Amino acid sequence: MSKSHFKPVLALALMGTLALTACASTAGDSTSEAEAPITIGVLLPLTGPLSTLGKEMQNGYEVARTLFNEAGGVDGRQIEFQVSDAPTPEDAVSVAGTLSTDPDVTAIMGSYSSSIAIPASAVASRNQMPYWETGSVAAATTDRGLSHLYRTVISAAMPAYSNATQEFISKVAAPALESSPDELRFGLVFEDGAYGTSASDQFKALAGTEGYNLVATESYAANTNDLTSVIERLKAAKIDVLYSVPNINDAILLTQQSAALGFKPAYTLGNGTGYTSVDFIAAVGDTADGLVVADAAPLNISDSLLSADLSPTYSEFITAYEEQIGRKPLTHATLGYVGATVLFQEVLSKAETLDADGIVAAAEAVDLGPGETVASFGVKFDETGQNERAGWFFMQYQEGELVTIYPTALASGQ
Structure with missing residues (x-):
């Protein structure tokens, strides 16, 4: 075989080898990608x-x-x-x-x-x-x-959010107080961040629509270390139902200082977040018993309901x-x-x-x-x-544990 014929054959062989190598490399990359986390x-x-x-x-x-x-x-x-x-x-x-x-x-x-x-x-x-x-x-x-x-x-702007709150007040809270919603004195307290402001705005709108007697509204910075003046004003308003929207540490502070100042409305409805943390439970103990907490997921429900x-x-x-x-x-x-x-x-x-x-x-x-x-x-x-x-679901602290009480179909307690 002359050299003039050898070079193309060698080139073809090399090309074939390179092609096979490339295919193997591509296949390896594909396998690697398919298995990659x-x-x-x-x-x-x-x-x-x-x-x-x-x-x-x-x-x-x-x-x-x-x-x-x-x-x-x-x-x-x-x-x-x-x-x-x-x-x-x-x-x-x-x-x-x-x-x-x-x-x-x-x-x-x-x-x-x-x-x-x-x-x-x-x-x-x-x-x-x-x-x-x-x-x-x-x-x-x-x-x-x-x-x-x-x-x-x-979202706090969804009808399901305010509708659930309205239903709970009319079907659970007001009957428990042997009253009707329009006869109750409501108070609102909230931290002034994005969360507290959004949730409190929805409650204000609900109060206006339903004719709730909102007699006191208080806001505060979530990083505050003293809520005494806020609590004293709420206490002076003689509130029946307190709607509370704190964050984490201020939920503890609000609960502890309210107890120390003798402020205990007949019904407290807490808006999730700080009221459902392990720190809150550890800090306030049985002071939380009776507190109703609204949040975006129910707890302690049965498989049969799902x-x-x-x-x-x-x-x-x-x-x-x-x-x-x-x-x-x-x-x-x-x-x-x-x-x-x-x-x-x-x-x-x-x-x-x-x-x-x-x-x-x-x-x-x-x-x-x-x-x-x-x-x-x-x-x-x-x-x-x-x-x-x-x-949007409602739970209550009973003997230190949150128990779902509303909607009734999901309730694990009363």
Whole structure:
């Protein structure tokens, strides 16, 4: 064979070898990508005054991730978290900027507090990163028309929020006081941040619509260390029903100082958050007994009240949480678990692609009915990204434990 023939043959052989190598490399990359973990950015206040419930929500995420990964993940791909601490709104902006521009992050999940969720979701939306909110209830979270934002919990602006409160007052609170709502003297106290302001605005609107006699309204900074003057004014107003919207540490302060000053309305209706933290229970003890707390997830409900197809079941969630965390979950852990589970099972597992467009399309297709989450509410997002099937539930401290008392169908106590 002459050299003139040898060179092309050698070239062809080399090309074939390179092609096979390239194919093998591509196949290897494909296999690697198919098996690679899916990274979710977690943005929560894990230090500072909001950290108690930030950590509680993180516990719910971790239990959801454990159960989902044990069940096989997304076609064998495991969920991993990239956890970032965002204790302030300024930190939320910075962390959201970092996570939403990280090519390894598929979506961001957070953030418990409205003061964190509002700025963080704005940054994520601007960078077209899916943002999955599992805790904030302030209306402004989803009322801004942001893209790529989905909230699994109730908004304070939803009719379900105010309707549930109106029903509870008329069907439970007023009869317990042997009165009618229009005969009662109401007081309102709230922290003046995004959460407290949004929730209190809704109660003021409800009071106006229903004709409640709102005789006292007091606001304060959530970082205050003395509520004596606020409590004294509320006490002087001779209130029958106090509607209270504190955050975490101020819920403890308000309860302890009210007891010390002898301020105990016939009925206190607390708006979630600080009233459902482990710190609150530890700090106030049996002083909390009788306190009614409204929040976005019920506690201690029966499997029989939920869908027979729900998996994991409520009992399995409780067992897994106790094994992993060492105690029963409270509302924010439950909300974190529900939000994360919906993201894993209904969005990531069903998305045609795991880029932003694929996740948005899958999120918009979520359609869970009542009883198809462990918090009993369904999930379907409206055009703003708000879950229009989210609920609002009422519990009462009885012997140091929160017991669901309304809606009646979910009640585990009276």
